Amino acid sequence: MATCSQCPVRESSICHSLSADALDRFGRAGRRQTLLAGQTLMWEGEDALLVGNVVDGILKLTASLSDGRDQMLGIAFPSDFIGRAFGTKTRHSVTAVTDAEVCTFRRSDFDDLARRHADVEHDLLKRTLGELDQMRKWMQVLGKMTATERVAVFLIEMAARLCPDVESETALIRFTLPIGRQDMGDLLGLTIETVSRQITNLRQRQIIGTPDRRSIVIYDRRALAACAGMG
Amino acid sequence: MATCSQCPVRESSICHSLSADALDRFGRAGRRQTLLAGQTLMWEGEDALLVGNVVDGILKLTASLSDGRDQMLGIAFPSDFIGRAFGTKTRHSVTAVTDAEVCTFRRSDFDDLARRHADVEHDLLKRTLGELDQMRKWMQVLGKMTATERVAVFLIEMAARLCPDVESETALIRFTLPIGRQDMGDLLGLTIETVSRQITNLRQRQIIGTPDRRSIVIYDRRALAACAGMG
DNA sequence: AGTTGTCATTGACTGGGATCAAAAACCAGA
DNA sequence: TCTGGTTTTTGATCCCAGTCAATGACAACT
Numbered sequence: 001m002a003t004c005s006q007c008p009v010r011e012s013s014i015c016h017s018l019s020a021d022a023l024d025r026f027g028r029a030g031r032r033q034t035l036l037a038g039q040t041l042m043w044e045g046e047d048a049l050l051v052g053n054v055v056d057g058i059l060k061l062t063a064s065l066s067d068g069r070d071q072m073l074g075i076a077f078p079s080d081f082i083g084r085a086f087g088t089k090t091r092h093s094v095t096a097v098t099d100a101e102v103c104t105f106r107r108s109d110f111d112d113l114a115r116r117h118a119d120v121e122h123d124l125l126k127r128t129l130g131e132l133d134q135m136r137k138w139m140q141v142l143g144k145m146t147a148t149e150r151v152a153v154f155l156i157e158m159a160a161r162l163c164p165d166v167e168s169e170t171a172l173i174r175f176t177l178p179i180g181r182q183d184m185g186d187l188l189g190l191t192i193e194t195v196s197r198q199i200t201n202l203r204q205r206q207i208i209g210t211p212d213r214r215s216i217v218i219y220d221r222r223a224l225a226a227c228a229g230m231g
Numbered sequence: 232m233a234t235c236s237q238c239p240v241r242e243s244s245i246c247h248s249l250s251a252d253a254l255d256r257f258g259r260a261g262r263r264q265t266l267l268a269g270q271t272l273m274w275e276g277e278d279a280l281l282v283g284n285v286v287d288g289i290l291k292l293t294a295s296l297s298d299g300r301d302q303m304l305g306i307a308f309p310s311d312f313i314g315r316a317f318g319t320k321t322r323h324s325v326t327a328v329t330d331a332e333v334c335t336f337r338r339s340d341f342d343d344l345a346r347r348h349a350d351v352e353h354d355l356l357k358r359t360l361g362e363l364d365q366m367r368k369w370m371q372v373l374g375k376m377t378a379t380e381r382v383a384v385f386l387i388e389m390a391a392r393l394c395p396d397v398e399s400e401t402a403l404i405r406f407t408l409p410i411g412r413q414d415m416g417d418l419l420g421l422t423i424e425t426v427s428r429q430i431t432n433l434r435q436r437q438i439i440g441t442p443d444r445r446s447i448v449i450y451d452r453r454a455l456a457a458c459a460g461m462g
Numbered sequence: 463a464g465t466t467g468t469c470a471t472t473g474a475c476t477g478g479g480a481t482c483a484a485a486a487a488c489c490a491g492a
Numbered sequence: 493t494c495t496g497g498t499t500t501t502t503g504a505t506c507c508c509a510g511t512c513a514a515t516g517a518c519a520a521c522t
Contacts (some may be wrong), residue, residue, distance in 0.1 A: 012477095016475095022508075028327055061367075063368075064365065064373055065371065065375060066460060066461070067460070070375075071370060071371040071373045071374045071375050073367045073370055073371075084360065084364075085360065086356070086360060087360060087361075087364075089270070091364050091367060091368070092367060096419075115353070118349050118352070121349070121352060121353060121356060123351060124356060125317070125352060125355060125356045125359065126317055126357065128359045128360055128363060129315065129316065129317060129318060129359055130318075131363060132359060132362060132366060133315070133318075133322050133364050135363060135366040135367065135370065136292075136294065136304045136322060136323060136366065137294075137322070138370055139302060139304055139366065139369055139370060139373060140294055140296065140302040142306075142370060142373035142374045142420065143302045143373045143417075143418075143419075143420035144300045144301075144302050144420065144490075145296075146295060146508080146509090147508075147509065162378055175459070180469070180470085181469075181471095182469080182471060186374075188374075189374030189375065190374065190509075190510090191509075191510060191511080192469090192471095193470090193471080193472085193509085193511085194508090194509055194510075195470095196470060196471055196472085197471080197472080197509090199471095200471070200472085212518090213469075213470065213471095213517085213518085229296055229297060230297065238488095264481085280467075306485055346519085377478080378478075378479065409491075409501070409513080411500085412499075412500060412501095413500095421480090422479075422480060422481080423499090423500080423501095424481085424500090424502085425478090426479075426500095426503080427500060427501055428479090428501080428502080430500095430501095431501070431502085443488090444487080444488075444499075444500065444501095
């Protein structure tokens with residue numbers, strides 16, 4: 001019933017490689033779902049019953065230690081694929097950080113469909129390989145970088161994902177953070193206080209500006225990149 | 232020329248799903264290579280020209296920051312797949328830590344073959360998804376855990392991979408570490424000194440024994456698991 | 463405007479792991 | 493058995509980021 005042809009992520013999600021009739025099959029299996037900010041779609045440790053596409057909004061992937069320490073494992077943007085295909089357990093929770101729209105499949109349905117559509121499997125493979133590369137970069141951040149470096153890397157990463165005209169040398173880079181300080185800390189392996197101090201420090205050095213607490217302006221890209229340890 | 236039928240990882244590597252004639256095609260494309268301990272097969276940042284299977288020995292995946300800080304990203308055991316399929320850049324180096332035997336393919340050859348053999352692609356996808364899960368677990372380790380917890384997690388992980396009879400409740404667990412203290416530090420985001428101190432501490436508490444510096448005996452699994460923050 | 467609750471910032475202090483330095487254990491080859 | 497080189501252990505000290513605590517900013521209500 002969801003008219004995939006009008007889906008905002010039709011061309012960028014995992015569905016982009018589907019032919020018209022294959023799209024129809026997926027359309028029948030999929031289900032549009034609206035999530036409120038804070039709502040959790042999948043829980044860590046649960047059976048992996050769902051997978052899906054992010055259609056709109058931002059979600060976070062998190063896992064926690066038995067004593068409550070939280071680690072954020074990633075941020076999912078529109079057209080990203082979420083959930084654990086071909087697996088029985090979901091190893092992390094998926095929670096909406098803004099109001100969000102997702103298109104979910106029963107995992108078993110998706111697995112069957114994907115098996116029958118090599119293009120979808122291939123696309124999923126490429127996405128997964130890309131995510132693995134990404135995750136390895138984060139491993140370097142968490143394993144070896146100082147607090148300043150971590151925050152700088154994060155800001156550069158966010159600019160790249162959120163700022164369309166980041167390529168142009170001259171344009172002023174400005175974006176709205178998808179997550180708050182606490183989540184930034186959980187992602188970067190820092191406390192909220194340390195994140196805050198680092199941002200204050202970057203602002204005092206005129207490298208960035210913070211028009212309001214959710215917005216970042218990058219004044220000096222060179223300096224920020226230097227802080228991130230990228231020469 | 233490589234007789235795949237006698238390959239030690241024939242049944243466990245990515246090739247296990249190949250039919251006899253498909254195996255022949257892969258066999259022609261593949262090339263057996265021997266590496267000496269310390270030899271590097273692929274360099275971080277290089278074009279991704281090679282992929283392959285580990286046939287024998289242990290390799291490590293590493294990436295370094297511009298100032299030389301090294302992060303180990305993983306350890307590859309026999310039957311593991313190495314290299315970046317369907318990508319242009321190798322984001323990490325692959326280096327033998329023991330003498331090793333690998334079966335390599337030109338990446339473009341492998342990509343073509345894999346595209347034509349859905350089973351291989353599917354297997355690669357499942358491996359990649361598994362690795363991603365694994366990597367997310369390490370992210371938790373690096374982001375949130377104390378030095379003791381990190382070392383304990385590492386030892387438990389190694390026991391699981393290296394000790395065949397780890398399942399049996401009663402058996403004494405003993406194994407040889409595939410890597411030295413420096414590499415352990417690089418994997419766990421700690422210095423060599425801290426790793427050494429943590430191991431000394433675990434030994435003094437009679438939780439483990441170290442018959443020689445490359446060997447570990449686990450006396451008290453319960454206590455070690457507790458140190459790893461697994462209740 | 464005032465109240466309440468959430469989130470961010472700032473400050474003072476602490477501690478775990480890094481750093482620096484030296485000794486000890488181990489290994490390989492002569 | 494000695495010897496030089498590597499790896500690991502141990503010790504002393506330091507510092508970055510964590511912790512604890514208070515304050516400030518802001519949005520959503522009355």
